[in-house]
Amino acid sequence: MRRLLRLFYIVLILGVAVAWLVLRPNPLPDDALAGMTGDPARGELIFWAGGCASCHAGDKATEDAKLVLKGGQRFPSPFGTFVAPNISNDPEAGIGAWSDLDLANAMARGVSPKRRHYFPVFPYASYAKADLQDIVDLRAYLATLPADPTPSEAHEVGFPFNIRLSLGGWKFLFLKDGWVVDGDLTVEEQRGRYLAEALGHCGECHTPRNALGGMETGRWFAGGPVPAGRGNFPNITPAKLDWSNTDIVEYLTSGFTPEYDSAGGHMALVVQNMARLPANDRAAIAAYLKRVPPSE
Amino acid sequence: MKKFFVGLALATIAFTGAASAQEAPFAKQIKARQGIMVYRALNIGVLGAMAKGEVEYNAEAAQKAADALVSSGKLDVSMLYVPGSSNAENPDSTVKPEVFTEDLGIGAKAADFNTAAEAMQAAAGGGLDGLKAAMGPLGKSCGGCHEVARIPQN
The missing domain is CATH 1.10.760 (Cytochrome Bc1 Complex; Chain D, domain 2)
Known part of the structure; x- marks a missing residue:
């Protein structure tokens, strides 16, 4: 019985140690x-x-x-x-x-x-x-x-x-290492990927989330409902976003859609940010968006 | 008996008519507001197509479109944006209810549009580069209102 109790404590301590290894902040x-x-x-x-x-x-x-x-x-x-x-x-x-x-x-x-x-x-x-x-x-x-x-x-x-x-x-x-859109990308597409996947954090809104709030990277940029709010984040994969590169660049510069409606909500702020980047960075994002796998 | 049914039918029509009028208040005001937006979009479309290089730059057409934008900003729309005409009361509207209950600074944002439209008016006929440069502030001024005053579009 004492041996069993000792085993129990060993397992418990090991469990706590493993949990700590997983859960501890990792600077x-x-x-x-x-x-x-x-x-x-x-x-x-x-x-x-x-x-x-x-x-x-x-x-x-x-x-x-x-x-x-x-x-x-x-x-x-x-x-x-x-x-x-x-x-x-x-x-x-x-x-x-x-x-x-x-x-x-x-x-x-x-x-x-x-x-x-x-x-x-x-x-x-x-x-x-x-x-x-x-x-x-x-x-x-x-x-x-x-x-x-x-x-x-x-x-x-x-x-x-x-x-x-x-x-x-x-x-x-x-928390995943590596890019979501992988494969053979041009230098321009890679720049767009860096801006969209890392700094611009587009996926944080435009990628649907699972029940635990993790991004469903298999449906990258496929959009989804606004959490605890009205409306949807639009699908911006090539399955839905059929704008030309020029259209996308114009949208990220002035906020005008191809129908000359304009960005609203939080996206209006995003456009104001993107407008401050060099024009070739906006073109790079457009080029990258064309390489995102289509997702319904 | 026949009279009764005719009466009932008429009453039903009157009631549903009244009900639908109640469900969709300010339908004409909303149509007029949206009409002004479409009018602007059409004119900005003329300028945008040149900015994007989809059509060749034409100083006269660009000037005409920019002039129209400035004119559209001079309309008195106070009778169109009336309390009770938001998306909460009429789903045809995309105006957030807060527009009529909070100070969202809409007046200043409308003035921003006029300023941007006038800058476009000054630039549009003078060459493609000026037109292109004026597109950004113009779009930003549109977004200024759409950011705070419009319900999500998707």
């Missing part, structure tokens, strides 16, 4: 950014490509107010309502005190400076594919933006989704 190695220095001018491009302001600027901010990343926008979901935090340059309320590595851990690993998991409403499942140099450049640009003392609000997420450690399991299941 980058301390020397991951060795030799990199940030270029704020390049970082500005990363900032717009990544769409940081669309979520982290104050509610309904326009023009210059978009650069005050005080947070507060609310994002309802089946798991609760998330509130975008302050990522302005304020050392207390924002991320003014963050190192390059802190930002890289946040974006590439979904891990906070205090070594806690972020909720994947912060699209690190996409940002994890970004080049670390781009993140370092972004850090340099963010440091040039205004500080705002507005404190971040707590997320309104109930049990059991508020157990941060369980997000280690989410990451184990859904």
Whole structure:
């Protein structure tokens, strides 16, 4: 009996150890950014490509107010309502005190400076594919933006989704290395893929999610209902999006559809971001979209 | 008896007529609003086709379209956007109910459209490059309202 009890404890300890290995926050190695220095001018491009302001600027901010990343926008979901935090340059309320590595851990690993998991409403499942140099450049640009003392609000997420450690399991299941659209891509298509799959995080809305909130990469960009909201995210695979490359570029530049309707909702913000990229980047995204497998 | 049925039929027609009028208020106002949007889209389409290189640049046609856009911005639409005419009351409308209950800054956004249309008016007849450059701000000004005031389109 005592031997059985000992075996039980051994199994229990092993189980906890394995669970901890899976669930623990997994930051980058301390020397991951060795030799990199940030270029704020390049970082500005990363900032717009990544769409940081669309979520982290104050509610309904326009023009210059978009650069005050005080947070507060609310994002309802089946798991609760998330509130975008302050990522302005304020050392207390924002991320003014963050190192390059802190930002890289946040974006590439979904891990906070205090070594806690972020909720994947912060699209690190996409940002994890970004080049670390781009993140370092972004850090340099963010440091040039205004500080705002507005404190971040707590997320309104109930049990059991508020157990941060369980997000280690989410990451184990859904954080994937490598590109979704693979194969023989031209240099332009690869650039578009980088912008769409990593920085632009298009899939976070345009790819349907499973019951646990993971992106169904087998139905990449096939669209789906807006969580806890009205309407649908449109299918932007070639099965539904039959626009020419020129049409797509025009849409990402001015927001005009081929019928000269214009982008609405959150996509209007995305277009404003894309419009700040060089024209050949928008052409690259259009080229990439043509290579996405058609999905009904 | 026959009279009764005729009376019943008439009453039914009257009732359903009243009910459908109640279900779809401000149908004409909504049609007029959407008509203005289509009118703008047609004119922007003339400019957009040139910007995209689908048709050859034509200064006269571009000017005409840009002038029409500016004119469309001068219409008094206050009698069209009336409380009770949102998508919540009439599904034919794509206007969010918040437009009539909250301050979404629509007035300033409409002014942005006029500014962008006037910039297009100044540029459209002067060459393709100017027209192309004016497309972005014009589209952004359209999106300004559509972002906050329109229900999801998909």
